[in-house]
Amino acid sequence: MTKKSVKAIAESIIEPIVESLGYELVDVEYKNPGGPWKLSIYIYKEGGIGFDDCELVSKTLDPILDANEEIAEKYDFFQVSSPGLDREFKNLKDYKRYIGKKIEVSLYAAVNGTKKLTGLLKQADEENIIIESDNGEIKLDLKDIGKASPAIEF
Numbered sequence: 001m002t003k004k005s006v007k008a009i010a011e012s013i014i015e016p017i018v019e020s021l022g023y024e025l026v027d028v029e030y031k032n033p034g035g036p037w038k039l040s041i042y043i044y045k046e047g048g049i050g051f052d053d054c055e056l057v058s059k060t061l062d063p064i065l066d067a068n069e070e071i072a073e074k075y076d077f078f079q080v081s082s083p084g085l086d087r088e089f090k091n092l093k094d095y096k097r098y099i100g101k102k103i104e105v106s107l108y109a110a111v112n113g114t115k116k117l118t119g120l121l122k123q124a125d126e127e128n129i130i131i132e133s134d135n136g137e138i139k140l141d142l143k144d145i146g147k148a149s150p151a152i153e154f
Contacts, residue, residue: 036076049082
């Protein structure tokens with residue numbers, strides 16, 4: 001079984017359960033960074049994720065994953081976490097979650113003389129986003145974005 005198929009099987013099991021508990025599944029990672037295989041899931045809810053949220057999801061999923069013959073023996077550690085304040089956007093759902101909020105964008109090539117933009121995310125679709133920055137609205141192709149994440153303001 002490939003790494004990709006373990007992740008896909010885990011995601012298909014995990015997503016409906018996470019949603020039934022009132023959370024959004026943000027990502028599933030399956031990797032072994034120089035050691036044992038780790039299955040990590042990242043959950044989101046408006047207002048943030050706390051320890052109790054992670055514990056509830058973990059205790060709910062753990063016996064279900066352990067009972068699944070396709071993946072039970074494929075990982076050594078299982079963890080549930082929030083995506084973090086500065087998590088890089090990986091898909092359209094990440095962008096849509098931040099419409100109306102400030103984001104930071106790093107571009108592969110300069111637009112209007114800069115490769116880094118910070119602004120309010122106005123719109124997001126399968127191909128483009130629109131950011132309102134100090135210089136007005138800027139439309140960016142998703143394929144031109146090297147990295148995007150929430151802007152952290154203190």
